[in-house]
Amino acid sequence: MxxxxxxxxxxxxxxxAIGQNPERQIKTSSEILLELKKLAKPxxxxxxxxxxxxxxxxxxxxxxxxxxxxxxxxxxxxxxxxxxxxxxxxxxxxxxxxxxxxxxxxxxxxxxxxxxxxxxxxxxxxxxxxxxxxxxxxxxxxxxxxxxxxxxxxxxxxxxxxxxxxxxxxxxxxxxxxxxxxxxxxxxxxxxxxxxxxxxxxxxxxxxxxxxxxxxxxxxxxxxxxxxxxxxxxxxxxxxxxxxxxxxxxxxxxxxxxxxxxxxxxxxxxxxxxFTSDILEGINTSxxxxxxxxxxxxxxxxxxxxxxxxxxxxxxxxxxxxxxxxxxxxxxxxxxxxxxxxxxxxxxxxMVHFDATSSEKSTSINDSLNIDLELVAYQPINVELKKITLFNGNELKINQNIGANKTWEKSIKAHVxxxxxxxxxxxxxxxxxxxxxxxxxxxxxxxxxxxxxLWASASILINNKPLEIKTSIFNKVIKPDFGEIYEPIPVLAPITFEIKNPLLISINGQSRALSFTLSNNTPNEISRELDFILPKGWTGELEQSILTLKPFEKVESTIRITPTENAENGYLRFFWKNLQDPALQLQQVKYPHILTQTIQDGAKIRLSAVKTKLSNKVIGYIPGAGDDIPEILQNLGYKVEVLEQSNWSKSKLSSYHTIVTGIRAYNTNDWLAEKAEDLWAYAKNGGNLLVQYNTLNFLSNLKAPIAPTDLQLGRNRVTREDAEITILEPKHPALNVPNKIGEKDFENWVQERGLYFAESWSKDFTPLFEMNDPGEEPHQGSLLIGNFGKGHITYAGISFFRQLPAGVPGAYRLFVNLIEM
Ligand SMILES: [Zn+2]
The missing domain is CATH 3.40.50.10320 (LmbE-like)
Structure with missing residues (x-):
């Protein structure tokens, strides 16, 4: 419970105040005793x-x-x-x-x-x-x-x-x-x-x-x-x-x-x-x-x-x-x-209960907040409410005795x-x-x-001694299927951005439109001029730069972005012309087990220009532990169909040019055990199976072998994102068609090169790269390509699931090659 x-x-x-432990000020008498026992031991x-x-x-x-x-x-x-x-x-x-x-x-x-x-x-x-x-x-x-x-x-x-x-x-x-x-x-x-x-x-x-x-x-x-x-x-x-x-x-x-x-x-x-038997031995706890x-x-x-x-x-x-x-x-x-x-x-x-709540879910600077104050003194003792102090410095003098089990209530409007x-x-x-x-x-x-x-503080006297109860002001909602729900009330910037996609990839110089939403979070009409800065080599055009937003209005707008030949990757950042206020985007983290969190940070979009040849092939995707690859493939122009146990059809597999498995798909899908041979047959008949990394450790095992011949996974990884890479097979099609992969493609990677590399493999597989972290032996198991019949099976310990969402151009170009094989 x-x-x-x-x-x-x-x-x-x-x-x-350190722990922010959300705590009702009333506790059971045994909880109070437990707290006192701790206080008795400094x-x-x-x-x-x-x-x-x-x-x-x-x-x-x-x-x-x-x-x-x-x-x-x-x-x-x-x-x-x-x-x-x-x-x-x-x-x-x-x-x-x-x-x-x-x-x-x-x-x-x-x-x-x-x-x-x-x-x-x-x-x-x-x-x-x-x-x-x-x-x-x-x-x-x-x-x-x-x-x-x-x-x-x-x-x-x-x-x-x-x-x-x-x-x-x-x-x-x-x-x-x-x-x-x-x-x-x-x-x-x-x-x-x-x-x-x-x-x-x-x-x-x-x-x-x-x-x-x-x-x-x-x-x-x-x-x-x-x-x-x-x-x-x-x-x-x-x-x-x-x-x-x-x-x-x-x-x-x-x-x-x-x-x-x-x-x-x-x-x-x-x-x-x-110490010999107790970690607290010799410590004076009194x-x-x-x-x-x-x-x-x-x-x-x-x-x-x-x-x-x-x-x-x-x-x-x-x-x-x-x-x-x-x-x-x-x-x-x-x-x-x-x-x-x-x-x-x-x-x-x-048992003095003090509550400050509002039916409003948010507020903003220069707005006001309607607050319901409630103080109940449950026990037959003398409690006097002297005053209430608010976050904005306002004080309400009350000077009233609260009778036993009586409720004091007041509704007020506070200026933010x-x-x-x-x-x-x-x-x-x-x-x-x-x-x-x-x-x-x-x-x-x-x-x-x-x-x-946003807080309220009640100054009270209990037995004529002054005490203070301070509480955050919460949004209180009553739900018929739940009861009272308390959520923090965020103070919002007057205008906030909502940007759905934090990454914009432009392929081969194409110009792209990006839409975003602007919200006026105040009860006043606001007029502003929007502007932006771009990384080197990009041009941009706003659909609308002079904005007038009615009270609490939300409008959608777009910006069109085009890279030039030498466009550098970086951030597009919005700002308000002639204003000190930063342009902020609003994000929330909301789950039933936590208090909803509001994040307002600089409104920006990551821009990445990628040069790669592309086709409009159809790709099958088997989900694993969750990655953004299907969306990214669709963005590139591929048609992606998700393959699951429920829609599996052996005969249909041949309609996909490539089948990609999500990260740890062989760890997380029990049903793959029965389908492994379908995938091998697909490869032998000319299909292209691309397996992203899987793990092999005491917590997880592979539900099915990845290839019909020996392929042992290990725990080797290269954690330096700038670790040097040696190309072992420079003539291999996967490094040449459609994109010629070279040194430059391994620049600006993020977090790591790869993980859970293969440890040993049959001669059917060819390793393409050798890499290692400083001071370690070189590993060759990061990317293996095997010819099986008329098709291929590839094992990629390369961390595409990190590089592609981060817009790393070289990773895109290599990934496209693996897809197009
Ligand atoms: Zn840890």
């Missing part, structure tokens, strides 16, 4: 790895919910380079989706979330390469900052700092953790941070090791800890909580069987104080570690001894007593955070003034480099996502 608790945060609560743990889904939720859930130790997950990247099993988001938009999935996981296991500037740029073989692309100095500083801000006593890495980690990002995360462990306490390291945070010495660094890829002797030395424990306050076990959290990584297909009972985890000492902390601990003990589950509001006096003791302490790293959290738990115990920022993830505001997002404000390292620009 997923609890629909929404994003409520307390203005003064630093750590709630100790924190930071878990460090590279990607969303690397984190071991079993360990995090056990620390948070059984050991009552506040834990955060520091993921260097947002997982931008991963796959997406539930939709079409790739790159930065996938990063936005995976960020939200992490936040949903953290709502379940209770931990906090941090990120760095690093981008998940795809598979990396070595930590050296990763650290160069990530800009080591910057990401190391990011982790040092997180340690100084969060102040963990224990740091846990998910990976070892060497090749045993597999992925270069993984090893890099452990290398950086060990260096940051040493640097965080030094005032000489990253001194620019010390205005906002102070130095911090963590007590211990351990590796949460694993049982695979390691010898029995290595495992023997590890400290083993059972992390599967009951959490009666929540009615779950730590393993169940962990599995529910892990199952939020839906776009990675991580829906999991719930883990129940005992769970053994392995830990290995890395740095700081050693308030007594700070000046005047003994009294705080005593006040907590008093509160726990008399805790009233049935009437949590009766605990409020004891909670105020804890608050007083904490406020009396001299400054210490946990004081401010604990103060604001206890205030939040007092509001939760008093020019100082309000338009909504977009902070890390996407500026253009990123290949390896890092660009943002310079250190404060942004403290927050996983930006908080809403």
């Amino acid at each position: 997923k609890k629909l608790f929404f994003f409520f945060f307390l203005s003064i609560c630093i750590l709630n 100790t924190r743990v930071l878990y460090v790895a590279a990607h969303p889904d690397d984190e071991n939720t079993r360990v995090i859930s056990w620390l948070e919910n059984h050991r009552h130790i506040e834990t955060a997950y520091f993921s260097f990247t947002r997982g931008d380079g991963g796959q997406n099993l539930i939709g079409s988001e790739k790159g930065p938009l996938l990063g936005v989706l995976r960020t939200q999935e992490l936040l949903e996981a953290r709502k379940i296991d209770g931990a906090t979330q941090f990120f760095s500037h690093a981008i998940d740029f795809g598979y990396s073989k070595s930590s050296d390469e990763t650290l160069e692309i990530w800009n080591k100095d910057q990401v190391l500083g990011d982790l040092v900052y997180a340690i100084r801000y969060f102040k963990p006593d224990l740091i846990i890495t998910r990976f070892p700092p060497n090749a045993q980690a597999g992925h270069g990002h993984h090893a890099a995360s452990a290398i950086l953790a060990a260096e940051a462990f040493d640097l965080a306490p030094l005032a000489s390291a990253y001194p620019n941070q010390l205005g906002r945070v102070s130095t911090w010495q963590p007590f211990r660094l351990v590796w949460n090791s694993y049982s695979w890829r390691r010898s029995a002797e290595e495992l023997e030395e590890d400290v083993k800890i059972n992390v599967g424990e009951a959490v009666p306050l929540l009615g779950f076990s730590t393993g169940e909580i962990a599995s529910r959290a892990r199952s939020m990584h839906k776009c990675q297909g991580f829906g999991r069987n719930w883990n129940r009972g005992e769970i053994t985890e392995y830990f290995k000492y890395t740095k700081g104080a050693n 308030w007594g570690r700070f000046d005047q902390g003994e009294k705080v601990q005593q006040s907590f003990n008093q509160l726990f001894k008399n805790y009233n589950y049935e009437h949590p509001w009766k605990n409020i006096d004891n909670m105020f007593a804890v608050l007083r003791e904490i406020e009396k302490m001299p400054e210490n790293p946990f004081k401010e955070d604990a103060t604001s959290k206890i205030k939040g738990l007092i509001i939760a115990s008093a 003034n020019g100082s309000t920022k338009i909504s977009t993830p902070y890390w996407l505001e500026e253009d990123a480099s290949f390896g890092s997002y660009s943002f310079s404000n250190l404060k942004e390292l403290e927050i996983a996502v930006n908080s809403s620009e």
Whole structure:
């Protein structure tokens, strides 16, 4: 059962603001007790790895919910380079989706979330390469900052700092953790941070090791800890909580069987104080570690001894007593955070509900927003509403006693003034480099996502003591088949673009029209002049440059683009003439398991000029794990028919000049096992079968052999997109007809050359290329072409599924040759 608790945060609560944990301010009395137990232990743990889904939720859930130790997950990247099993988001938009999935996981296991500037740029073989692309100095500083801000006593890495980690990002995360462990306490390291945070010495660094890829002797030395424990306050076990959290990584297909009972985890000492049986060994987890902390601990003990589950509001006096003791302490790293959290738990115990909602789905600068405010004080205690403060600075003086179980309501109209920022993830505001997002404000390292620009805050008195409840203003929709649904309200730019196709390919100099939609998001008529800049060698003509849009009007417009002989690939960027405002395109990431995300970044289209001969042949396409190849082939002018189990006809295969299989088609389609021989017969009778990469590892096997003779796939890949390529068979038709393939065709590739190359093959196959990453043996299995009867079977480990959507001209020319064979 997923609890629909929404994003409520307390203005003064630093750590709630970190994680953005959408949280209803009212909790069950046992949830409040669990939070208090964590507050009674001023100790924190930071878990460090590279990607969303690397984190071991079993360990995090056990620390948070059984050991009552506040834990955060520091993921260097947002997982931008991963796959997406539930939709079409790739790159930065996938990063936005995976960020939200992490936040949903953290709502379940209770931990906090941090990120760095690093981008998940795809598979990396070595930590050296990763650290160069990530800009080591910057990401190391990011982790040092997180340690100084969060102040963990224990740091846990998910990976070892060497090749045993597999992925270069993984090893890099452990290398950086060990260096940051040493640097965080030094005032000489990253001194620019010390205005906002102070130095911090963590007590211990351990590796949460694993049982695979390691010898029995290595495992023997590890400290083993059972992390599967009951959490009666929540009615779950730590393993169940962990599995529910892990199952939020839906776009990675991580829906999991719930883990129940005992769970053994392995830990290995890395740095700081050693340990023998418990990773928290020797860490003082009591308030007594700070000046005047003994009294705080005593006040907590008093509160726990008399805790009233049935009437949590009766605990409020004891909670105020804890608050007083904490406020009396001299400054210490946990004081401010604990103060604001206890205030939040007092509001939760008093069961004061405060809501600010609107029926409007969006707003924009200089527009207004109709807001419904609601405050309910459920319990028989004295709650006085003093005032409401809004995001635009307006204050409503109320000064009213809210009777027990009475509702206070008010509807107001709020102006969205020019100082309000338009909504977009902070890390996407500026253009990123290949390896890092660009943002310079250190404060942004403290927050996983930006908080809403639209908020309301209620100043209340409980037992005559002032408290603050701050909430984002949500769009509230009532659906008959669901009930209340809360969604964020984005602040939109006055006019936004919607561009359906972010890539425009022009073949052989053809001119192409591209349509886009402009929306006026305001209640006012707007007139503007639109203009654009083009990469070198292109010309463009707007259908309409002077635009007048009526209130909330949407208009469609087009731009016609033509490349000249020497056109360079790059971006067409729109801008508004004589205006400071950038021209922004609106994109949304919307799924039922996350809060809808709005991205507004520069309106642009990637332009690519490709010179290739073409025909209008008919192609059959067998879908695999999902790629954009069919659409791309259609764009090139081919006729594409999708072949599935349901429409399979052996006799019809001969009507296709070429049959292309989607990426991992032999891994994902069980039914291909029965059809493999049909495909071989098709090739023997003159057909052209082009198989894109498939994987062969412990997770997936081939459902059918690809060719009638030996063809073994391996795990070799070339991850440097600029790796040198040697042409082995320069006279081969696939490198000459219709396009003569040369060195120039391998320029400006993206992310990698190829993956899952063939490892061995029969003499029927001819390898066309030899390539390798720096320092590795050359591989010949990237592209193999075999003659079978009158036709061909080709295996392509070349990453066409990445190059073609990115508009890489040489990849197009080579792909056309393989199709036209
Ligand atoms: Zn990973």
